[in-house]
Amino acid sequence: MTRRAAIILAAGQGTRMRSPLPKVLHPVGHRAMLDHAIDAAEGLGCERIIVVVGTHSPEVRAHVERRLGAHAIAVQDPPLGTGHAVRAAEALLADFDGEVVVTYGDVPLLRAADIAPVFGGEGVTVIGFEARDPGAYGRLVMEGDTLAAITEAKEASPQVLALTTCNSGVTAAPARLLFELLGRVTNDNAKGEYYLTDVVALARGQGALTRAVMAAEDAVMGVNAQGELAQAEALFQQVQRDAFLAAGVTMSAPDTVHFAWDTQIGAGTVIEPYVVFGPGARIAEGARIRSFSHIEGATVASGAEVGPYARLRPGADLAEDVKVGNFVEVKAVRMERGAKANHLSYLGDGSVGAGANVGAGTIFCNYDGFNKARTEVGEGAFIGSNSALVAPVSIGAGAIVGSGSVITEDVPADAMAFGRARQVVKDGAGAVFREKARAKKESRR
Incomplete structure (x- = not known):
């Protein structure tokens, strides 16, 4: 496996969230969206992870420093497009001889397994998806297995607009090639910005390979507004519920049970309706969690019974056959x-x-x-x-x-x-x- 690095773009202002909390720090599954992106990069085995932040969100910078350290931060100032944002990380990867993937801090459902296929190519690889409603997404124009072009919807012909294969924005290439191509990207466009997508045409122009790998549309969903955040949360919860049911956890009304990103539940446990798990919940095999209970930072052993209407806060540690009842x-x-x-x-x-x-x-x-x-x-x-x-x-x-x-x-x-x-x-x-x-x-x- 070649050496891997990740650049996570997190410099957007997120004004459509209409929230004092920076967009990428909004949680999905009780975990900041940015942390989900970092988790995916770590899951890929990336030896370098660089997060590009803006000057307008000191909270994001502080969050990255706590998680990865100050050496993992690149600053985009002023914001001049996605290509410009990636170049903000160039100096930090000047000595890196491997492949780089560019991901986003507001795409919380993208996992390492979804990203892994982008590695191993000699040229530029992007992640695409089949859109239910292509709308304003950029289209991937394919020629067999080769990515011929990425065309923005507003610039596309009727024939290209009819395509449903769209661009997620996730892009990978060998580090030297990526930054050499970005150095040739211009801002000769309506917004006067430097676009990451332009590297595809530049790569083809010099004979480098360009390709696309596919991921599920839900996996590459970006969050820009509160409604999309709620949608991402719903998708995350459905994945968690399906996984626990498949693992032998009994839930009579799974749609009413909410999980955190790190919830652990053993097979044979019964979860009654309307239970909420916060971060750090560890439930062993054969326990019973009754309705309307809230569990966070707590451990529950086999045979224990919790609720209904119970609350386990951090540090609660229930041994076998313990009973914690209502209220x-x-x-x-x-x-x-x-x-x-x-x-x-x-x-x-x-x-x-x-x-x-x-x-x-x-x-x-x-x-x-x-x-x-x-x-x-x-x-x-x-x-x-x-x-x-x-x-x-x-x-x-x-x-x-x-x-x-x-x-x-x-x-x-x-x-x-x-x-x-x-x-x-x-x-x-x-x-x-x-x-x-x-x-x-x-x-x-």
Whole structure:
């Protein structure tokens, strides 16, 4: 395999998104579109990845620096077309002797497998697709296996407009050839810009090979507006759903389940309707995720049951046969085998031992307004309903906390703890209170 590099164009202003967030940072599958493009380049084995950014979006530059480092950034200033954008990366690849592919930061569904066929040619290769509605796409004019021309729709004859094979914009060539051709591209056109597509005609003019490889139309879909972003998200989700169903995950209503780009689910797991997975969800084989649950940054082991209406936040770690029920939120807590929190509780920063039972309405009071602290519940402990465990605090193995308690001190193993005021009953006081309240209300009329 020849050496590979990628140039990802991400300098567009994205004004049609009508959003303060730069276009290429909008997410698909909870991941920035630009990251999807970088993932594809890494999947191709590219040893150099250069992202071309504009001066108008410092957020994009910062994003690339965090992901790849400052050495991976080229700046296009001012923006003078796609060919000009690629040339902005030329200096960073001056010593590179291999093939270069040009991709786009706003094409989130294009995967390494779709791009790979562009490599291995001696000349210029582009990715084409069969368009359902060719519209304003540039047409690929083919002569057998040779790409004869790329013709923009506004400049095409009726015969060329009848073609449905269109240009995706993804282009590859040996680095030296690519930049030599770009050096000859002019801006003698209506927009006064330098177009990457012009390298095809220049390559043919000097006898270099030109060819096209095909990809699915959905794979090369570009995103320029919010409606297209929603469409890309829908396509991404459908691919994820199909893959999980094929892998043995049961979903009775897959169209209602939403996945992140990195969701992992084992075979035999049941996902009920209206479940959302954020980034970092890891679900083992044979778990059950019930309806209206939200899981992000959490691990769920075999046999565990989550929901309905549960929320697992980052750091939630559920062992085998754990049950987290309706309206329970878990954050940064390890729950050991068979532990239960079935109703209306918040468990944050701590641990729950094997077989322990956390009653309805229990709260781990983990934050004092400045710092977080941990709550440790031992194996087989029983936490009565409506209890507040004020961290840092430890409940020993087999201990019992009485319902309605506020626990501020450690409870030893097998002990019983109560932290509430003594109940007082005053006979007849209820009737007296009602009469006074009724009279007060009447006096206001």
